[in-house]
Amino acid sequence: MWHNLDGVTSPAVVDLLGALAYGELVAFERIAADATHAPTLEDKISLGKMADAEFRHFEQISTRLTQLGVEPSVAMEPFVDALNAFHNNMEPRDWLEGLLKAYVGDGIAADFYREISIHLDPETATLVNEVLSDVGHAQFAIDHIKSAITEDPKVAGRLALWGRRLMGEMISQASVVAGTRPALQEVFLNPPDGSAPMGATELTSMVNRLTVGHARRMDVIGLAS
């Protein structure tokens, strides 16, 4: 049974939507910034379309937060520092690092949110799934990175290292966030769908699944994880 059918919005849902909204807003800005470094006009247009899709996802989540009676900027605020720290620490040095960052980052975020959203009310879960749908970025990144490696196999080593750093930094910032948001811990300790609490073992399994997903995505491009 759901805890929130009394009309009180769960603080965990607000936190998850707030983090996701800010993540989409920043993704929009970062992909638009990558577009300025696109090697061709066609690539610039493709990235513009993706950035635009992320912005529309941001707006969908904002609309939902407003429906729930929460000011979107208030819901996003607690996640600004951690997400900004992630992006500032992991500033891509070139076009390929930017592509890999978006591909790897979107992938891990999508896996993580899907793990959590099964414990949320169906409406939130549907929205989360919708806004995490790939906007075409993955295939675009895969194609461009693979052809860059074919042209110059040396870039593979540098990008593999970059992929490992991205995964590490995401886990590190996620831990910071988890430690400061009791409502998010509550999703694991007392899942709103009434399922059994996740203990240390279940959390470890989840991190393992995220790591496997990451390794699979790196593998698709021929990069060691």
Add this chain to the structure above:
Amino acid sequence: MWHNLDGVTSPAVVDLLGALAYGELVAFERIAADATHAPTLEDKISLGKMADAEFRHFEQISTRLTQLGVEPSVAMEPFVDALNAFHNNMEPRDWLEGLLKAYVGDGIAADFYREISIHLDPETATLVNEVLSDVGHAQFAIDHIKSAITEDPKVAGRLALWGRRLMGEMISQASVVAGTRPALQEVFLNPPDGSAPMGATELTSMVNRLTVGHARRMDVIGLAS
């Protein structure tokens, strides 16, 4: 009478739409970049919405170019260097310079295109007017710059200088473009609507009108032009 009723698209229309399309695409990227420096989350969201509106304008022009049988990237290509040069030479050093640049640049571009579009076929003129409609940026910039000047009157001098440099650089890049695109010169020498050719006097009047428009916009914020 119109020159293009035989179904052959005028090279001038393609040039104008190409320049406008690239201008919107770059405006989108630049406003999204400004959003990363927004002082508050609300400002970040506002700029995101404006960047998104510019992207939709870009898509409208692209659609029109495609309908005319022209690949958008082909139409944009001749204007990439001049527009990139403008943006690279005029990289804002802070949030306020970014806002003034967008306000001043959008204003001059809109005035210029409206001067020209009256000589084009009605369908193109309508589209040009539509995509040049202010996306809310002007009032946003006016409000933020005015309140920054109220807080610290010293910034007015720096921003006034910045506004003059922007106008100068736009005229300089526009001359480069005009010199290399005979089709655009043709709009003035042999307007497609059959009106009288614009000679040196009419061109000087047009530049004067653009300068007056610029001065009026600077005046609205209390800046000397």
